[in-house]
Each structure stands twice: as C-alpha cells, then as structure tokens.
Amino acid sequence: MASALAIRLKEQGQNVGLLDLDFTSPSSHVILGIEGLYPEEEYGIIPPMAHGLRYMSITFYSQDKPAPLRGADISDAIIELLAITRWGNLDYLIVDMPPGIGDATLDMIRLIERIRFLVVCTPSKVAYETVRKQIKLLHELNIPTIGIIENMVMKPTTYVSERAGEDNTTYLGSINYDPMLEDALGNVELLKKTEFYGSIRDLTEKIC
C-alpha cells in the first residue's frame, strides 16, 4: 500500500519520499525490488533514488538480518534517522508504519507536526476492531485521518464502510484481493500493470 501509493504520487509528478519504519518487518525493499542502493553521506545522509523516490529503510543498515529491537530502541533509532536524513524538498513523505499503536506510532505523532494517517483495514470484524481503536486514539489526539481504505477484499461486504461511518471517518473505498500481485513483487513495471495498482490510482485521485 505505502509503496504503491508513493510510486503513484511520483508518477503524477510529485516529489516523493518513502520511509519504511516497520523495523521488524520491513517489506518495501522487497515490494520495490531495491538492491545495491545505499544512502550517500553528506552533511547527514541522503536517501538514494529508487524508481524516482527518495527511499529510506532500516534494511540499508540491518541488511537481511533480524532486528530484535525493543520499543525504546525503535524510538531511539527513529529519532536518529529523522535527525540525520536529508530528504530535500518533498511534496509528500510517505511513511510505511508498523501495525499497532506502539513506540513508532506514538513517536511519529509526537514529532511530526503535519502528519496525517491513512488507515488500511482488511474486511474482517477482527481487523476492524483494531482499526477502530487506532482511529479513536487519533481522533482523541486531534490527529487528522485521511480515511480508511479497505484492502484485500474477496467478496463485497458493507461491514467496514458502515463502521467507518459510525466512527466518523471517511471510507475511501476498497481494493480487491489481486492474485497477480504476488508475481509482480519486486518489479515496479509489472506492479504498475496490476489491478491492485489501478485501485491505488483511483485512491490517489480521491485523496490528493
């Protein structure tokens, strides 16, 4: 989601950065097929260009190894990365967040003034229960939410869209489960041809 959204915004001519903050499960480097890149060191670190995006991920430093970081470590690492990374002029910085309401989420809320959340939910009672809590917290803190997008939809239901309404959040639409996406992972040109990416295109129209 985050990766495809960033690619789409770039395609529209925006200056876009992508920051993967999911330190235990970074995935954007796999999705975008990023290899052989490394940040440049110059008055800080400059994220390399990947598919036209300024791209930053902990995998530049952790490689393919497990990163058993506790919350306080994640917090310190995020602050370090934010302090040393020079993004340059960006129209959007897309941040791929880890799930839940942990150190990463709390720190980004605390540190990034103009943050806005795009909430992704799968069409399940169980998944929505978690999303409901996140939205509630964001509302309480007066953090703007762009809305909820329902992903991996197999058969149409109205469960999530109805709940979103009840919880005063914009329902931004749904993205179907796309069986072809798996084979397109790692190849941005193929990714752009998927039905999934088509849905991301529609989403971008709505939110930008």
Added chain:
Amino acid sequence: MASALAIRLKEQGQNVGLLDLDFTSPSSHVILGIEGLYPEEEYGIIPPMAHGLRYMSITFYSQDKPAPLRGADISDAIIELLAITRWGNLDYLIVDMPPGIGDATLDMIRLIERIRFLVVCTPSKVAYETVRKQIKLLHELNIPTIGIIENMVMKPTTYVSERAGEDNTTYLGSINYDPMLEDALGNVELLKKTEFYGSIRDLTEKIC
C-alpha cells in the same frame, strides 16, 4: 490460529490456557465471542473459564479502548500479568503473540523456560521475509520451533515450503483461506464446523 488451536487441544481432553499477549490488537475475545467474563481475585487472579479454556486477555482491563503502550510498558504489563495470574495445572498454555520481534517476544523468550514457537506465515514472499528473520533469531538463541504453518492459502504454491526447508524448519502444512470463517467469528460452535477448524484439527494431530 492461536484461539482455534487452544479450542482443539481442549476438545482432545487437555487442560489448556489461552493468553492473548497482543495488547494493541487483541482479537481472541472477538474470535471466541467472550463477553461478561472477568478474572476472580484470590491469592492472585484466576483466569475465567471460557469454552473450557482458562482465558486471559488484557481486554479484561482495557475493555474496548485503545491501549497506547510503549515497549517498556508492554514489558512491565506482561511481567505483572505473569506474576499475578494463577493458571493452575495446565497441559498447554497457548500464547497469542503480537507480530514481529519486539518487547513481548523478547520477554517471553527471556522469561518462559519451556517456550516453543509455532510460526504462522501467509503465502507471500513479503510475509516469508519477516518469518525468515524470526526463525533465524529463534535458531540463534536455541529456542525450539515447532514449525511453520502456512495460513490463508488461496492457490497452491511451494514457495513457503521450499524456503522452510532451506531454513531448517519443519513445514507443518497449509490452511486454505476459508471464506466461511468470518461469519463464524464469535461463535465457537460454528467455528468448529468450518473448513479452517478442520485444518487446525489436522495440524494438532501433527504437533502434539
């Protein structure tokens, strides 16, 4: 997965406890349809019986509210819960863990002597990448893994089973995506009739 596994072990006549340690996204209470229960206070706290299981979840205390806990809080809360909960005699304590390698995982590894991990993976390159790291860490720490179970399979592939072999981990089989599961959530009798639960039954045969 964790909830269904616990229910199945109970059905086989075992004494089973279920502890939901996914504090930001607790879901077992939704899956098992638990309502109106509360631990008893007696020389500690005694988890209530739910569907024959000794059941413990943070939702007894956080209700349906968001729990914005940092890693250190999660760690303290887990230690508190482990210290005050009196499970009684159990054959199995099934712990539903949050994803990733954070405070909860590190504390359970540190504190629970006879812990064993059952790793769940969806059939995706991206998901396996994370699982691979977890397995690697567990191997390095000499923590026993029961094996990998592939869940939410839509079309047969050999990607995960091959990787599991390469990573010296038992591949325990796959569980199909079951479109009927959603409607069975919250009702254990319906849950037991799903194809999903049938797969859990097969899994239990293999691992117990």
Added chain:
Amino acid sequence: MHEWALAEGVISTATRVAGEQGIQKITEINVGIGDLQQIEHDIFLFALEQLRTPNIKDAKFTLQAIKGKLNCRVCGEEWEFSNRDMDEETSEAIHFVPEMAHVYIKCPSCESPDFEVLEGRGVILASISGVKEDS
C-alpha cells in the same frame, strides 16, 4: 486479595537477594508501594506476615507509599497520579495492571496518553538488611 501474589514476589525476591549477598537472617524488608497500584497497606502487610519463612521469621516489614509521578512525553507536563475522580472499574484495572493508566489517564495539559510513569508504578523491594553468616 491479588496482593498475595505481589507479596509472594517481594518475599521470593528478598530471599534471592539475601542468598546472593550471603545474608542468613533477614532483619528488615523495606517495600515501596507505588500509588498507581492502589494497594491497601494493611492487606499487603497481612499477606507478608503470612508468608514469613524461617530466615524472615523476625524481619521487620516497612511499607512506604510512593507518589505516582507522571511525565508527558509530548508536552513535558509533570503531574501526580490521583484516583479521586476515577470510577471503580478504572481504578481496579490500574490496580491489577498499572500500565492501564495509559488507557484511562490523559495528560492534564495536552490530553496525550503518551506519558512516562517516573515513579510510583507498583510494588518494589526497596532494600533489605540482615545478618551475614560470618558476622
């Protein structure tokens, strides 16, 4: 009476520490009781009394209340925990798991739940005194 389990923790930790330090007979056990955990000192003292072991037989138990000091990570506000305006359910949740403070309490200045409990979280073994074998 989940205080019992907490008292057990104090006794077993005191025993372990005594062992590590070569203390044969514990004469004093000082326990800090964080305000967040809202424990009745009488009940806790009673539990400790019941749990005396031979090497703790004559130890003097001292309980000291520790005020709950909370510090907001967002705005820096520092304030003191109070259960005065708390309903019973909330109070009990924090009694069992002090981290539930983050579920029910907000910073009085900016309303964030992202605060740190600087002091007064729960029960801590503050110190023990005793007699060593060779002394």
Added chain:
Amino acid sequence: MHEWALAEGVISTATRVAGEQGIQKITEINVGIGDLQQIEHDIFLFALEQLRTPNIKDAKFTLQAIKGKLNCRVCGEEWEFSNRDMDEETSEAIHFVPEMAHVYIKCPSCESPDFEVLEGRGVILASISGVKEDS
C-alpha cells in the same frame, strides 16, 4: 560527514537550552560522544566550529568519549563495546544507527541480542555554561 547533522543537533539543542535558561552568551559546551557511534572527534569538532552562531562565537567545545557499556537482559552479563573485530559494514551500520548493535552484537556470555545499552550510545549534550543577561 554525517557528523555534521549530529553537530547541528548539538548546536540547536545548546541554543534552545540557553534560551530556556536565559543564557545570552554560551562560554562552554560539553559533549559526550558514545563509543557506539564511533565518531572521529576531529571531524566532529570541525563541524561544531563551522556551525558557530553569534551567541556561541567564543564557546569552548569539549568532547568526552563515553565507553559503550552493555548489559544483557537475559543473563545479566555486563561488557564493553568494542569495534576491534568488526568488519567495516557492521561498524558503519552502528555508526549511523547505534541500535543496529542489536543486529550485529550478541552477549558474550549467552549470545542474546536482548541487551541494554547502559552508556555510550550516541552523541549527548552533557552541559553548557554561559553568561546570563543580568549577571
């Protein structure tokens, strides 16, 4: 030269703290440099020099190395960070993000990556001295 960004952090923090304390002219800035971050003191000092602002014009910079003290949460082992047997890539990863220590370093006693960095993580502003308006 990502040291530059770290030096900027020191200068801006010193300036903020000076403002909060009513210090008009900073005379001294003491910086602790954690061993984990493996920073060349000369380069760092050079960056600080370049970043002098009017109220820091004549300040004396003092850098003090802080040994990396690690403590295992599993077995309690305490040891000191050393990059002696580290390959360059690993060393550089920890240089940029000290938390990468958990990726590459294991407890020498039990091999766990679950340790705490007690001291010597990164750059810290230890203290500033200066002259207040009214003094």
